[in-house]
Amino acid sequence: MGEFEFEGHVVEWRxxxxxxxxxxxxxxxxxxxxxxxxxxxxxxxxxxxxxxGVEFTTALFPKDGVYLLPLKDAVRKAADIQLGAVVSVTLTVGRPAAPRQNPF
Structure with a gap:
């Protein structure tokens, strides 16, 4: 489908x-x-x-003309990610070809 690499800031929605x-x-x-x-x-x-270094599946949310990548607490803790951090992301559009165990 398509693979994307980018950096983005971790933001909080209250x-x-x-x-x-x-x-x-x-x-x-x-x-x-x-x-x-x-x-x-x-x-x-x-x-x-x-x-x-943490791989997981999720769904992007559209917001104000861009997409937001949700970060569950388990993902943030496993990757030691804090609010405001800039993170490197690689994502592939679509679902996994075969069922996989998703620990998150």
Whole structure:
């Protein structure tokens, strides 16, 4: 489908409970939208992610013209990622070809 590499800041959204995301740069978000055609579901894009040596699956959320990559607490703790950090991300659009164990 498409593989993307970028760096982004870890940001916090404060709702009833805090959620953490990596904001995907605008240029990469535009390319992701094209690559996601056919797999996008209600605006969300399924992806396989590698972030600081931790691999996991999730779905990107559209927000204000870009995508946000959600970071579960288990992922942040495994990769020792703090709020405000700049992280290197590699992601592939789509779902894994075969079922995999996702510890997160």
């Amino acid at each position: 709702g009833p409970a805090p959620f953490y995301f990596v904001r995907i740069p605008e240029s990469d978000s535009a390319d992701l939208k094209i690559a996601a055609a056919g797999v996008e579901y209600w605006g969300q894009v399924p992806v396989i992610v590698e972030l600081d």
